[in-house]
């Protein structure tokens with residue numbers, strides 16, 4: 026007699042998994058390797074930026090007080106007493122009637138309080154001395170980049186757990202981080218199951234297909250910020266499979282298997298969980314695809330039994346594994362961001378389960394449009410290539426029409442959100458009220 030599994034709600038499955046979320050340690054990497062990692066501690070400015078008053082132009086540093094009387098009818102003449110490029114410092118104090126030739130980025134000399142650009146002065150020589158002629162007056166502070174105007178010492182600039190983008194790399198360099206504290210990546214093992222699976226380099230054979238899930242999940246892990254470790258494919262023999270899982274589990278923070286999790290004769294995972302005395306959090310979710318997604322726990326370590334069907338495997342990972350990875354990385358917004366979009370084409374098939382339809386999001390005249398891509402079956406692989414969103418269609422008795430408002434989950438977003446509820450009633454209620462042409 027086949028086992029009857031009781032489906033639980035998506036939000037309930039997420040919260041059961043999140044009960045086992047842990048945060049990882051912090052390690053140091055060279056700044057060159059920090060892009061794409063997650064910051065391991067708050068980044069606080071330990072000095073002003075810029076650290077000194079500096080010139081934003083190539084020109085002359087002057088004393089504004091000397092220019093009070095200057096006008097086109099009354100040009101004034103000032104003596105050039107020195108020249109500094111960026112990185113050099115004028116050692117003396119500039120006094121009445123003097124200016125210093127200064128380049129962009131150079132520190133404003135003592136005594137000066139403004140800069141005039143080359144373009145607004147006339148330069149001339151007299152008696153082997155250099156002078157400028159100026160026909161306008163200048164206010165104190167004109168053309169100066171002031172100390173701390175970019176950021177002040179003590180400002181908290183980036184929070185621990187933030188995804189390090191190129192702008193953050195620039196800040197890290199500004200504040201002298203040759204080595205950057207980053208969240209250690211969780212090590213995530215992958216085992217593919219199924220005697221029908223061929224290696225990517227093998228020619229097709231009758232009844233067999235190439236193993237795509239293992240490589241798909243590896244890249245999903247990388248996109249989420251984890252470190253994948255591929256342990257290869259299951260053998261056909263139960264004891265060997267059990268040992269493979271137990272051995273892999275001892276080497277990783279999280280273990281993912283794909284396939285073999287349903288009720289088939291060769292679906293070994295349920296029996297393996299049993300033999301491992303694992304605490305199975307759930308083995309059926311009211312969702313499509315991915316209803317068979319199973320998560321078990323042993324001594325706080327999570328084992329994901331993702332479906333063998335590619336689309337189901339993909340969705341199961343994004344909903345239940347990704348937030349655990351992000352939490353491990355100290356990212357405070359562990360969940361994928363949700364937006365409201367307009368459904369781009371009809372989705373007539375009603376379903377009692379919540380659906381996560383692979384879709385493509387576009388911007389059309391200021392509106393977000395979510396269009397389902399490819400065949401909506403859990404065993405398809407081709408729809409995944411174009412998907413940049415999952416369109417959330419809550420279960421019910423009716424289908425959905427183009428123009429309705431729907432929730433979408435943004436797959437490529439790095440910001441995330443703290444909100445874990447991917448399926449909510451708000452869209453359900455709204456869909457009956459608003460429809461766009």
Ligand SMILES: Nc1nc2c(c(=O)[nH]1)N[C@H]1C(S)=C(S)[C@@H](COP(=O)(O)OP(=O)(O)OC[C@H]3O[C@@H](n4cnc5c(N)ncnc54)[C@H](O)[C@@H]3O)O[C@H]1N2
Nearest residue numbers: 217219236237238239284285286287292317332333334337
């Ligand atoms: N009697 C029932 N049968 C099935 C049920 C059910 O409730 N009762 N659930 C169906 C659903 S829903 C899904 S989803 C699948 C889940 O199957 P498994 O997770 O056990 O996965 P497998 O049986 O191993 O394989 C399913 C399918 O996926 C292909 N596959 C497997 N691994 C890979 C891989 N690495 N790369 C590409 N494709 C893979 C495999 O060849 C099968 O076609 O069960 C339904 N059955």
Ligand code: MOO
Nearest residue numbers: 315316317337403
């Ligand atoms: O787990 Mo299945 O994906 O619902 O078709």
Ligand SMILES: [Mg+2]
Nearest residue numbers: 285287289292
């Ligand atoms: Mg199966």
